Amino acid sequence: MIIVDKKKCTGCGLCEKACPFGAITIVEKIAVIGDKCTLCGACVDQCNVGAITIQRKKIEEIDFSKYQDVWVVAEIKDGKVRNVSFELLGKARELADIIYQRACVLLLGDNVKRFSQEFSKRGAYKIYVAEHEALRDYHTETYSSVITGIISKYNPNIVLYPATINGRDLAPRVAATLELGLTADCTGLSIRDGLLLQTRPAFGGNIMADIICPATRPQMATVRPNVMEMAPIQAGNNAEIIEVPVNVDLQGLKVKTKEVIRGNAFECGIPVCEADTIVSGGRGVGNKENFKLIEDLANVLNAAVGASRAAVDLGWIPKSQQVGQSGNTVSPKIYIACGISGTIQHLVGMKSSDIIIAINKDPEAAIFNVANYGIVGDLCEVIPILTKALKEKLKND
Numbered sequence: 001m002i003i004v005d006k007k008k009c010t011g012c013g014l015c016e017k018a019c020p021f022g023a024i025t026i027v028e029k030i031a032v033i034g035d036k037c038t039l040c041g042a043c044v045d046q047c048n049v050g051a052i053t054i055q056r057k058k059i060e061e062i063d064f065s066k067y068q069d070v071w072v073v074a075e076i077k078d079g080k081v082r083n084v085s086f087e088l089l090g091k092a093r094e095l096a097d098i099i100y101q102r103a104c105v106l107l108l109g110d111n112v113k114r115f116s117q118e119f120s121k122r123g124a125y126k127i128y129v130a131e132h133e134a135l136r137d138y139h140t141e142t143y144s145s146v147i148t149g150i151i152s153k154y155n156p157n158i159v160l161y162p163a164t165i166n167g168r169d170l171a172p173r174v175a176a177t178l179e180l181g182l183t184a185d186c187t188g189l190s191i192r193d194g195l196l197l198q199t200r201p202a203f204g205g206n207i208m209a210d211i212i213c214p215a216t217r218p219q220m221a222t223v224r225p226n227v228m229e230m231a232p233i234q235a236g237n238n239a240e241i242i243e244v245p246v247n248v249d250l251q252g253l254k255v256k257t258k259e260v261i262r263g264n265a266f267e268c269g270i271p272v273c274e275a276d277t278i279v280s281g282g283r284g285v286g287n288k289e290n291f292k293l294i295e296d297l298a299n300v301l302n303a304a305v306g307a308s309r310a311a312v313d314l315g316w317i318p319k320s321q322q323v324g325q326s327g328n329t330v331s332p333k334i335y336i337a338c339g340i341s342g343t344i345q346h347l348v349g350m351k352s353s354d355i356i357i358a359i360n361k362d363p364e365a366a367i368f369n370v371a372n373y374g375i376v377g378d379l380c381e382v383i384p385i386l387t388k389a390l391k392e393k394l395k396n397d
């Protein structure tokens with residue numbers, strides 16, 4: 001908390017000039033600190049009458065031995081466990097082995113106990129199941145309050161969340177409530193000196209940052225889908241199932257889901273990281289209108305529309321669909337790269353796709369080095385032929 005001592009403040013304005021975030025204004029000769037303040041302390045250093053102070057919470061001495069096990073917050077969507085949950089379990093098992101702890105899963109929802117077996121057979125040691133009708137659809141308020149209570153009760157050492165739309169919403173709320181650190185969107189996790197080493201791209205993907213949270217527990221991270229290997233089957237494993245009672249005041253809920261409406265793939269942006277097939281366009285698509293060709297092919301194949309960063313930067317497609325180092329990591333069954341040259345920053349995001357098909361007019365394009373099938377030609381000619389042929393083929397099947 002930042003405090004201005006009104007008796008000491010002379011309204012000199014030095015703090016206003018020093019603030020890198022423009023958070024301070026002088027009103028009636030008193031410094032007023034607005035909500036842009038990040039508690040960086042630049043104003044405190046500048047104030048030569050000692051009128052500004054920051055009160056920081058002292059980190060209590062925590063008994064770290066109380067915090068045990070590596071937890072995965074599983075995600076269920078459309079009545080199925082999302083693969084990213086199994087990917088996180090794979091990583092959790094690896095991390096838990098290193099620190100001699102156990103990999104556990106937290107399953108939240110309505111009627112979700114039935115999914116326990118899928119985690120048990122992939123090596124979970126314990127599965128915490130929290131069921132309630134209020135947890136049928138994801139809501140920040142209910143999910144975060146239930147998870148916060150469970151974490152406080154069972155004291156996990158590490159908690160991993162999928163960096164999906166829901167996970168990215170949920171984890172910060174839990175972290176803020178419990179006053180914990182959180183590293184978002186990790187692409188790598190390991191253990192260093194007993195601590196969770198969380199790796200994520202920073203500064204637009206120009207550097208990879210290694211982050212630790214030494215002072216608080218649990219250590220928490222969200223992890224991108226399709227980055228980790230799914231937990232392998234562990235024959236004969238029999239996880240202990242712990243049913244956690246959940247109390248939710250249904251009348252007090254601020255938000256209720258009435259209906260879930262799905263739209264067209266491109267308009268509502270089917271998340272590329274969830275798709276089995278992706279048709280991606282790059283700068284070679286030429287202009288925004290030509291992206292219709294990519295969309296048409298994607299619609300025939302029931303695929304997501306992806307893009308290179310060049311296409312995103314040109315404003316042809318939303319950033320949410322970008323594939324690559326500073327976008328999404330994907331590993332679909334089929335990835336069709338159209339007018340994409342195949343720079344390393346793009347390849348790191350899609351090279352684990354099962355089948356890669358490239359369409360490019362340059363036979364020397366690097367994308368052909370990773371492609372299983374390549375078509376050398378102008379995409380404006382090739383894609384319509386392909387779309388038409390596939391449409392007819394699928395109609396006749």
Ligand SMILES: Cc1cc2nc3c(=O)[nH]c(=O)nc-3n(C[C@H](O)[C@H](O)[C@H](O)COP(=O)(O)OP(=O)(O)OC[C@H]3O[C@@H](n4cnc5c(N)ncnc54)[C@H](O)[C@@H]3O)c2cc1C
Nearest residue numbers: 282283284308309310324325326327339340341345361379
């Ligand atoms: C820190 C950092 C992070 C980055 N992150 C990402 C990222 O996440 N994702 C990403 O994609 N990039 C990323 N980039 C950018 C990356 O380096 C490339 O600039 C980008 O991938 C190039 O996109 P492109 O292949 O669409 O365009 P280009 O490299 O310009 O390639 C266009 C291709 O289209 C072909 N072509 C042209 N016309 C046609 C036609 N009519 N028919 C068929 N083919 C045609 C050309 O032969 C060429 O191969 C990042 C860069 C940096 C520095």
